[in-house]
Amino acid sequence: MAVELDEVRELILTALPGAEVEVADETGAGDHLRAVVRAPQFADLSRIEQHRLVRQAVQERMDDGSIHALSVKTIVAAPGGASGGRASDSEAVTSEMDPETLPDQEDESR
Amino acid sequence: MTDTTLREKLEELIRDNPVLLFMKGTPEAPSCGFSMRVVGMLDALGVEYGAIDVLPALDPLREATGEISDWRTFPQLYVNGELVGGADIVEEMFESGELAELLGVEQPAAEAEAPSGNGAPPPGQTPPLQIE
Numbered sequence: 001m002a003v004e005l006d007e008v009r010e011l012i013l014t015a016l017p018g019a020e021v022e023v024a025d026e027t028g029a030g031d032h033l034r035a036v037v038r039a040p041q042f043a044d045l046s047r048i049e050q051h052r053l054v055r056q057a058v059q060e061r062m063d064d065g066s067i068h069a070l071s072v073k074t075i076v077a078a079p080g081g082a083s084g085g086r087a088s089d090s091e092a093v094t095s096e097m098d099p100e101t102l103p104d105q106e107d108e109s110r
Numbered sequence: 111m112t113d114t115t116l117r118e119k120l121e122e123l124i125r126d127n128p129v130l131l132f133m134k135g136t137p138e139a140p141s142c143g144f145s146m147r148v149v150g151m152l153d154a155l156g157v158e159y160g161a162i163d164v165l166p167a168l169d170p171l172r173e174a175t176g177e178i179s180d181w182r183t184f185p186q187l188y189v190n191g192e193l194v195g196g197a198d199i200v201e202e203m204f205e206s207g208e209l210a211e212l213l214g215v216e217q218p219a220a221e222a223e224a225p226s227g228n229g230a231p232p233p234g235q236t237p238p239l240q241i242e
Contacts, residue, residue, distance in 0.1 A: 048181075048199060051199060062183065072198050
C-alpha cells in the first residue's frame with residue numbers, strides 16, 4: 001500500500017500554505033518517506049511543534065498504513081516578502097550541519 | 111477513546127523515568143531501524159534509560175501517546191517528563207550536542223555510533239518495562 005509522493009506533498013501544503021515541500025521515497029517501496037519542509041509557519045515554534053504540524057498533515061495516511069515511516073526535517077522560512085523581521089536571519093537548519101556551527105536552539109526543546 | 115488506565119499508567123511511567131524510550135522491540139533487539147538509531151544514540155551517550163516495547167500493544171499505545179503528547183509514531187523519547195521527539199529530532203539533537211546537554215552527559219568525542227572498546231563500562235540500562 002504505497003502512497004503517491006505528490007499526494008503527501010499536497011497534504012503538507014494544504015496544512016502549511018506557502019511552504020516549500022520536498023517528499024522523497026527513501027526505499028523505493030513508497031512507504032518510507034522523507035519530507036523536507038521549509039515553512040514560515042515554523043517561526044517561533046519549537047522543533048517538536050514544527051514536526052507535529054507536518055505529521056498531523058499526513059496523519060491519516062500514516063494511520064491507514066499507506067505511509068509506514070516518515071522522516072521529517074523542518075526549516076524555518078523567512079516570511080515571504082512580508083515586513084521582514086527576526087525570522088529572516090534565524091533560519092533553523094536543524095541537521096546535516098557541523099555541530100560546531102549549529103545555531104543556538106537551546107531553548108526550543110526544553 | 112483511550113483506556114484511562116493505560117493512559118494513567120503511561121503518564122506515571124513518563125513521570126517516574128527521567129529518560130524513557132517508547133520503541134519497537136527492545137534495546138537488545140530493536141525491531142525497527144528508527145528505534146535502533148535512538149537506542150544507538152542513547153547507548154553512545156551512556157545514559158540510563160527505561161525502554162517500553164510498544165509492539166505488543168501498538169494501537170492502544172498510539173492512541174494513548176497521541177492524547178498525552180500529541181505524537182503517534184514510535185520511537186518516542188521522553189526526558190524529564192517531556193517528549194523530546196522521534197528519531198529525526200533525537201538525531202538532530204544528538205549531532206548538535208543538545209541531547210547530551212539535555213541529558214547532562216558528555217558528548218562522545220567523535221563516532222556517532224557505538225563507542226568502541228576503550229575500556230569504558232557498558233552503559234547502564236534498566237530492564238525493559240512491561241505494560242500489561
